[in-house]
Amino acid sequence: MTVTPSAVTLPIVMGGPEFAADPPAHYAWLREHAPVGRVTLDFGAFAQDIWVVSRYADCKAMLTDPRLLRSPYGPPPGADVPEHMRLVSSATLDMKDGDEHRRLRTLVAAPFTPKRIERLGAQVRVLAEQRLDALREAGGQGPVDLRQEFALPVTYTVIADLVGVGVEDRARFQQGVTALMSGFSGSQEDWEAQIRDLVAVTRDLVARKRAEPGDDLVTGLIEAEEAGDRLDDTELVAMVFSLVTAGYETTYNLITNAVATLLDHPDQLGLLRAAPDDTALWRSALEEVARFVPPITGTRPATAVEDIEWHGQTVPAGASVIPLLAAANRDPEVFTEPDRFDITRSPNPHLGFGHGVHFCLGANLARMEARVALQVLFERHPGLTLAVDRGDLALEEMPLWTRYRELPVVLG
Ligand code: HEM
Numbered sequence: 001m002t003v004t005p006s007a008v009t010l011p012i013v014m015g016g017p018e019f020a021a022d023p024p025a026h027y028a029w030l031r032e033h034a035p036v037g038r039v040t041l042d043f044g045a046f047a048q049d050i051w052v053v054s055r056y057a058d059c060k061a062m063l064t065d066p067r068l069l070r071s072p073y074g075p076p077p078g079a080d081v082p083e084h085m086r087l088v089s090s091a092t093l094d095m096k097d098g099d100e101h102r103r104l105r106t107l108v109a110a111p112f113t114p115k116r117i118e119r120l121g122a123q124v125r126v127l128a129e130q131r132l133d134a135l136r137e138a139g140g141q142g143p144v145d146l147r148q149e150f151a152l153p154v155t156y157t158v159i160a161d162l163v164g165v166g167v168e169d170r171a172r173f174q175q176g177v178t179a180l181m182s183g184f185s186g187s188q189e190d191w192e193a194q195i196r197d198l199v200a201v202t203r204d205l206v207a208r209k210r211a212e213p214g215d216d217l218v219t220g221l222i223e224a225e226e227a228g229d230r231l232d233d234t235e236l237v238a239m240v241f242s243l244v245t246a247g248y249e250t251t252y253n254l255i256t257n258a259v260a261t262l263l264d265h266p267d268q269l270g271l272l273r274a275a276p277d278d279t280a281l282w283r284s285a286l287e288e289v290a291r292f293v294p295p296i297t298g299t300r301p302a303t304a305v306e307d308i309e310w311h312g313q314t315v316p317a318g319a320s321v322i323p324l325l326a327a328a329n330r331d332p333e334v335f336t337e338p339d340r341f342d343i344t345r346s347p348n349p350h351l352g353f354g355h356g357v358h359f360c361l362g363a364n365l366a367r368m369e370a371r372v373a374l375q376v377l378f379e380r381h382p383g384l385t386l387a388v389d390r391g392d393l394a395l396e397e398m399p400l401w402t403r404y405r406e407l408p409v410v411l412g
Helices: 017-021 023-033 056-062 083-090 098-109 114-139 146-163 167-182 188-211 217-223 233-264 266-274 279-292 363-380
Strands: 036-042 047-053 302-304 308-310 313-315 320-323 408-410
Touching: 017 023, 023 036, 036 313, 047 056, 056 320, 083 188, 083 233, 098 233, 114 146, 114 363, 146 167, 146 217, 146 233, 146 363, 167 188, 167 233, 188 217, 188 233, 217 233, 233 266, 233 279, 233 363, 266 279, 266 363, 279 363
Parallel strands: 047 320
Antiparallel strands: 036 047, 302 320, 308 313
16 A cells, blocks of 8 residues: 555544634645645544545545545445444445446435425425424523524424324434434444434334325335336335435534524625515525535545545545535635625535535425525514624534534524
């Protein structure tokens, strides 16, 4: 294996307190001094050194580079790995390549129709209104954590309804998904037990929908057929929980990040307040949020299938590489005044929803959900303000995410 100076890991810990205090400064440093470099990802219970790429052109190129594949990252096909761990670590769409990815994506995308998404718009509005009613009744004028009390329940209910998770299974499902996303902070056994439970509840759901089809995505996935081909049970389970996971953890953070960033830029919020029904402006504002504070800051790792020479570095065959979407989104080579939050920015070719064959399957659903939820929120509460000093809003110390720990606001 080639050894180069770059094999030395940089003193940058994504997921550490220093990084969380100012991610854009770290991205800028990486883009300038180490466009292809190794950093540490700190997941709490374990840490991993990994290659990251931070310039826009490189991130975009690597997302379509056949020398970088997703599937080798998971356990190899014959490896002795418990089924629930294989499901969460390698069976999802974003861990597949080539024909296998194409086949699965076609089948999963089939029931994700624009018509189904459009129909959901009215439902999102009702859910957002009900949630705000409940908050008003419960709390009066006191501060509310908008992330936990509004963004999360609205988005979780939308995706759970869409997928077809029954009301009785929602708490269990959510617990498993939260464990899956946040990694294990307690014991490995407890974490695995939660993942096992998530897989079990998903299996039950698939079995139930086979017996009693409904107007939901699970039924759509069961029925989806491409050239006589269908998803088998294991694939169905992997797809169902990956849609739920991808579908609400990301979207509720998109909404939270949007509110925090708009409150921090009163001139930009003023433009929206002056034109509350201007759907095109809201759409454009959300694209800017996805550029400026993307909930997902890097994709799943890809593995180099051969040595790759890059900016004078050698990424050796077998090494894992992540494109830092959030760093690419602030690249001055592509975005004028990249550190300015400008809801009218056009064009805005950000990578917040990824790029290439793994481009976010739920992007249009997420855009619609976030837009409707935010329109309802600011329509109902035009005087909404932060309940803490701006400096007291902290990001979670979690690699590859931009998520606020909480977003206390006074609804007004
Ligand atoms: C990828 C679903 C919301 C960012 C994906 C994939 C799925 C998915 C299934 C994998 C696609 C593939 O590998 O072919 C959803 C659903 C959502 C949602 C159902 C909401 C209803 C979001 C949001 C963001 C986001 C709000 C961030 C702004 C991404 C990114 C990728 C991705 C960056 C690419 C990951 C990669 O290259 O591995 N999404 N997503 N998603 N999604 Fe979403």
